Amino acid sequence: MYKLLSHNDLDGVGCGILAKLAFGKQVKVRYNSVSSLNREIEFFLENDQPDTFLFITDLSPNKENEKRLDDFYHAKGKIQLLDHHKTALHFNDYGWGYVLVEDNEGKLTSATSLFYKYLVKHRLLEATDAITEFVELVRQYDTWEWEKNKNHRAHSLNSLFYLVSIDDFEEKMMERLLTSEHFDFDEFEKKMLNMEEDKIDRYIRRKKREIVQSETGDHIAGIVYAESYHSELGNELGKEYPHLDYIVILNMGGKRISLRTIHDHIDVSEIAGYFGGGGHQKASGCSLTDDAYKQFVLDTFHLEPIQEDAKRNRYNLKQSSFGSLYKNRSEDVFLLYQTNDQNWMIEKNKTVMEQAFTSFEEGEQFLKRNYEAWLVRDDQFVEYLMNEVKKASQQD
Numbered sequence: 001m002y003k004l005l006s007h008n009d010l011d012g013v014g015c016g017i018l019a020k021l022a023f024g025k026q027v028k029v030r031y032n033s034v035s036s037l038n039r040e041i042e043f044f045l046e047n048d049q050p051d052t053f054l055f056i057t058d059l060s061p062n063k064e065n066e067k068r069l070d071d072f073y074h075a076k077g078k079i080q081l082l083d084h085h086k087t088a089l090h091f092n093d094y095g096w097g098y099v100l101v102e103d104n105e106g107k108l109t110s111a112t113s114l115f116y117k118y119l120v121k122h123r124l125l126e127a128t129d130a131i132t133e134f135v136e137l138v139r140q141y142d143t144w145e146w147e148k149n150k151n152h153r154a155h156s157l158n159s160l161f162y163l164v165s166i167d168d169f170e171e172k173m174m175e176r177l178l179t180s181e182h183f184d185f186d187e188f189e190k191k192m193l194n195m196e197e198d199k200i201d202r203y204i205r206r207k208k209r210e211i212v213q214s215e216t217g218d219h220i221a222g223i224v225y226a227e228s229y230h231s232e233l234g235n236e237l238g239k240e241y242p243h244l245d246y247i248v249i250l251n252m253g254g255k256r257i258s259l260r261t262i263h264d265h266i267d268v269s270e271i272a273g274y275f276g277g278g279g280h281q282k283a284s285g286c287s288l289t290d291d292a293y294k295q296f297v298l299d300t301f302h303l304e305p306i307q308e309d310a311k312r313n314r315y316n317l318k319q320s321s322f323g324s325l326y327k328n329r330s331e332d333v334f335l336l337y338q339t340n341d342q343n344w345m346i347e348k349n350k351t352v353m354e355q356a357f358t359s360f361e362e363g364e365q366f367l368k369r370n371y372e373a374w375l376v377r378d379d380q381f382v383e384y385l386m387n388e389v390k391k392a393s394q395q396d
């Protein structure tokens with residue numbers, strides 16, 4: 001007998017599908033949240049047959065269970081942990097652990113891609129085109145490589161995963177992988193997925209108007225409440241507000257936090273680690289502990305959402321060398337403009353500030369991090385210019 005304990009997201013369930021393809025009725029699969037894994041491990045050690053082979057994929061046990069599993073392994077228990085999370089690398093110290101973040105071709109891994117390689121290598125599953133394509137879609141979604149590759153099918157696969165129950169998804173995918181030569185969606189799914197993508201877009205647009213900005217230690221974070229679409233949200237909010245170091249997504253019902261960053265210089269697995277969680281450099285999570293609650297909920301609850309930049313301007317545009325006009329909540333007015341020596345400077349309420357910037361982005365980042373300023377609409381820009389002209393002509 002085999003038992004698989006895996007994560008309850010697409011990558012985790014991808015492992016379950018592979019296990020069922022390989023072992024059929026000989027495997028019991030249980031999907032877990034990060035926090036429920038440890039209960040399942042304890043249940044396995046106390047109740048399952050000692051000759052059952054245990055796989056753990058896409059999740060890490062806590063310290064106590066790490067020890068228990070190692071004892072079980074040395075008592076001739078059969079166990080294999082496969083993971084790709086940076087915070088799980090220490091499991092490589094064990095004979096039963098295999099954690100790989102990036103393969104030798106420099107490609108990011110996922111639990112499903114690691115488990116597929118493992119099963120094929122040990123001749124437990126025969127590789128086919130359809131399975132290989134499915135595994136690659138899961139990998140690209142989980143590592144977010146799909147966005148760079150514009151592989152929307154990977155994103156659609158994850159959307160489909162959340163549209164149906166895990167049981168239905170497993171059943172649909174297994175049938176497809178067993179009978180089709182290539183992996184594809186059917187016509188009905190394609191229609192549904194189009195509607196779902198629109199719905200996600202609308203959800204994200206609303207969240208862009210709810211996010212607040214807060215200083216957290218050495219960083220500036222964006223904080224938003226959301227129950228769904230955490231990866232999409234983290235990515236879109238990160239790109240919309242690149243002056244934020246990272247995005248904190250609070251799921252109050254689940255008492256969970258997701259952390260996302262688009263920046264290479266930030267490691268959100270460290271921040272999650274501080275609150276007892278873990279994950280990847282750009283995507284991590286932790287529980288909403290008392291400390292995290294104080295920092296992200298209590299201390300930010302009174303804050304006003306970030307004001308979006310005016311989007312439909314024809315005159316007050318970013319990067320305009322003679323100036324882009326910004327404002328903040330205290331009605332300070334900022335003009336960000338390029339000087340003759342190619343530097344970018346800021347005039348705050350008509351007084352030149354001392355800082356000079358080598359690019360527009362750098363100057364804008366400064367304005368947004370320090371003043372939460374936003375690009376004003378054309379009408380306010382025109383009014384500002386007319387006042388300038390009036391003043392100039394009065395001086396003549």
Ligand SMILES: [Mn+2]
Binds near residue numbers: 084
């Ligand atoms: Mn994963």
